[in-house]
Amino acid sequence: MSTAILETRGLNRSFGAVTAARDLNVRIDTGEVVGVIGSNGAGKTTFINMVTGYLPPSSGEILFEGRSIVGQKPRQIIRSGMTRSFQVAQLFPELTVLDNLLIALVAAEGPRPSFFGGLRSRERIRRADEILDEFGVVRYRDTVVRTVPQGARKLVDIAMALIGKPRMLLLDEPTSGVSVEEKFPLMDTVMAAVRQHGVTVLFVEHDMEIVERYVSRVLAFYSGEIISDGQPAAVFADSRVQELVIGHGHGHVTPASQRSAA
């Protein structure tokens, strides 16, 4: 019997008239790799935003490793061991990839960065280079992020999320805006890294092939509710999922990528 790392009870959230989350009860066990599918506006990102403290839920309970984290700031949740990546990579566009990682490393060392200890310490640069290597983006080391291709940016984004040595990682559409040929290599790299760190993963994804290939379990969202939860095969077989999610899902792969590219 494995233990729940993340659990939500009766989570609700509405924006005015729109309900983005209705009575979400999710339980994710340590070591799972969970995929979240659903058409746009189904409430996937809202779910991640609530869990990571960016959006306060209208009502409901969120437990991380048994402790309630509702009302905590994102930074507190991050420090307690749950980090996330973003649909549109959230980086420091005018800084080099290396500096992006160095700052993530500084952050990982504690909430009060030193006034005078240099940012580019040998130790940090060594660690950063390891990470660059691990994620296969060495060639962008000294490039300004603004000019780095989407796929690489996504990797850096995820790498920065992993630097904090989280026990749980939430990936928001890791392959959106990434070219078809880049997708699988990217996911392979990510999952390899994740497995190596032994991190529990939940990721939102439109691309069903990706989901099928990497997850042990699927949550299907539709208009703020979970309409199906279980083994990928089972979920995909579900008629409602077929009709409400996959139909839309595929239809929305391209728009999604456009959106995040913009």
Added chain:
Amino acid sequence: MRRTTSRIVPTAVALAASLAFAAPALAADNGKFRIGVVTFLSGGAAGPFGVPSLNGAKVLVDALNEGKLPAPYNLKGINGVEIETVIVDENGGATKQVEEFRNLAERHKVDAVIGYISSGDCLAIAPVAEELKMPTVFFDCGTSRLFEENKAPTYVFRTGLDAAIDNIGAARYLVDSGRKLDSVASIQQNYAWGHDSWADFSAAIQQLKPGVKVATEQLPKLFQGQYGAEISAISVSRPDVIHSSFWGGDMEALVLQGAARGLFDKRAAVLTCGESALDRFKGQAPNGLILGARGPFGAFAPQNPLSDWFRTAYRGKNEIEPTYPAFKMAQAILGLKAAVEKTGAKPGTIPAKEAVAKSFKGLNFESVSGTVQMARAGGHQALQGIAYGEYSFDAKSGKATLANVRHYSGECVTPPDGTTAAVWIKAGFPGAQCK
């Protein structure tokens, strides 16, 4: 990026150095008598004070260089040496002025500095002038603190009057003119000038007519321009007299808006700086409005060969009557000339600054405002009377004149040395000699 300092540091030093050596060239010792003239060329004080004073300076300096002045100033330039002016804008705050003063003294190597309208600038400059041993003539700033803080001056002189005198004079004028005077309303610009003026006036009026009530004290921001609320507040408080030290555009705006709203109907109002707009009101000011000129200047200046000459020369150049700032500047320059020439240095030479300061101390000299005695602050502060009069506009001729003018001698309105204006007023003007 790191390595770049290597270039910038030397460049900066080189730049500084080159300037240092450029400096003497700039202050070419051309044998002329160099005067730094500092007055407002921008900002709100430029129009009413700065430019008239600068025009006054130009008229006078040109005429002096051509030796056109009536006696006793018919000696060309200053002591026979041609005058050259270095003009500096007084705008920008005391810190900048101190910087510029040092430039004048050490880079331009001027022989004397004349200027400063802002009291803040005078207070900041005085110690620097003493430190640099630079004869400095303040022509307009009125703060009483000038010689209260700088007790033993050597090089600092003021040919203009202490602002306390404006307000003591104003109080006397009101009392002597026998008006109904049970309550006074005050409207001053909200800065040192306004605060001090009101402090002096209210103290003086209390002395001269005990029991006067203060109807209201309005302190609008400097350069506010809109006085609707203040005018209502004053009207509501129903004072017999309104006192204001407003100057420049603010004063004109107050008069215009007040007149349009009947503020000055059936009550007296005294404007201590009013004369500077005598010819600008064009009948918009009500007849009977009491105006001052911060001394016997402008329209209050006595008839004498010098003032007649100055008026004509000024009109000739600027098509308008010279106002008091022009007179005060002229007075400062004449004072300096008189002081230099009294050193006895042989004509055509520039005496040492120490000598100039020595002979300026306690000097008596003829001026566009009559005879001036440097008889206060140990001979560093001019002692002169003050005058007030009522605005009277003749619609037909379109000319404005002053009616019911009263003059008060310097001894009547000026505190003797060794006491501050405030103390002197509180004590009931001991030793004041008024006819």
Added chain:
Amino acid sequence: MLRLDKTETWLLAATVILLTAGFLLPSWLTFILTLAFAKALVVQGVVIQMRAGLVSFGQGLFFCIGGYAVGMGGAFLDVHDVFALIGLGVAVAVGVAAIIGLLMTRYRDIFFAMLSLALSMILFGVIVKNPTLGSTDGFNVHAPTLLGWAPQGQEQKLAIFVLTVLIAGGLALALNRYMKSGLGGVNEAIKENEIRVEFLGLSPRWILYANYLFAAGISAVGGALTALATGHVDPEMAFWTTSGEFVFIALLGGTTHVAAPFVAAVLFALVRTYALELAPHSWQMILGFVLLAIIIFLPKGLWSLVAGKRRAAA
């Protein structure tokens, strides 16, 4: 580690050169330099906030506090030692910053700019309303002493120049370390993407707060030195146009290098002095055009010129 990097070596060199220059240059020039360096310290305060994406149009607040601390310390507390006076200024400034910083760090962009402007204008108002502080006229600073030594006249000016150069040099070293430190890096990161910083587990607000206090402290030193040099303080120091000047100089130099504000401040002082002589009626206009030119042609400030040259040379 106390190994000096290249910048630091050069900063030390510059400090030494300037110290010697102080004894050779004419006193009007050393005076301009004194004021310029003092001003540059305030500009440093503006710059470190710019690096975090905040533009302060009210740095004059702390400049003024520093200056008045010197003036009032001498006039009312009978403190005359320069170090005590400067310390006093810094203490008060940081104290004030610690309070209003709690409010300020909630704002970004123009709101930060406007609110900082409003706050410094409030101080301006308070002083103007206060006759014992000389209202708009301000008041003169008592002659200071250096650890018991009371220099006079020329000697005093020189002493203050030396003091200013030493303090400026020291602070430049510290700032250089700060800019290259972890915290310095995070400050730039906040400018780039505040949300990401939050999602790295840091508190942007706390970091901006620390930055704000630091900036306040430096600016106060600048104010104190200015007051000591000119021997006079007045509320103009807190007026918004004064703060505008600091922003002006910050842009002139650029935010990329610790030495830039110093060079920019010197250039500014010289440009202004000469503009004032060449065109006493339109020197502001000249400044305006210079500022525009900088923004249009050198968006990263004069420093990019030097940096650019280097790149070209390399």
Added chain:
Amino acid sequence: MTTLYAILIDGMIYASWLFLVAAGLTVIYGVMRILNMAHGSFYSIGAYSGASLVGWYFAGGDGAPYWSYLLLLGAALAAGLFIGLLVEQGLLQFMYKRDEILMVIITYALLLILEDATKLIFGVDPYFTYQPYSLLGRSSFGELTFANYDLALIAVSVLIGAACWLVLNRTNRGKVLRAVIQDREIAVAMGVNVKLMFAATFVVGTTLGALAGALTAPAISVSPGIGVEVIVLAFAVVVVGGLGSIEGAIVGALLVGLTRSVAVHLAPQIELFVIYGVMSLVLAVRPQGLFGRNLARKI
């Protein structure tokens, strides 16, 4: 009692003036996201052109005095159009890519330039063109007298406020404008000519500024530096009301205007702080101003 309605009328008059001064600023910010420091210069340029034109007209002597009001408007329009086009076409249009705060500094440079330019063109002598002000006479309420010109100003600014609001909320042009405000990219995609919109908006903004100046000119003595004086005021009003919102500017002006007139009548001592006090207070409670929208960033 008297004091009460004195406070109200004075407050109204001052508020309407504040609105006149702030309207142009908020319009420009609302559409272009430019916090225009040079707005004060537009105000003073308007004031100077109005004053000099009217002064010249009356110097000419004969001529129906009432035409002078048209001259004021004419001067304001001419000045606004000219300087607006000059600045927008000559400078700003190349700067729209820059970020908000840099635009503030660019307009600060503009302010420095325009201040001296005005001085060089119009000189430093105060312009004192009282005729349009005294022409309308006065009216008395009980023991208080007001200048009809000031009362008329209330009407004018109400008109202008209404006009701005209607254009923005009730016309197609306005709807397009609001689209531009909401999202520039989408507006462009929709084929809106943003360049034109911006140019038009800026000119309207400057003209409003110039108009405020021209309408104030007869009541004051126009002298150097009046521009700089109004900037901070206008900022305060706009920031209180919420940057870029006309409704905000109206409410901001009323709030500041009335508070100030209360202070003047009941506690003259604090007059100097009122404006910044109100501003800091509002910002502390509602950072985006009373009517300002604050958009949470989407991630």
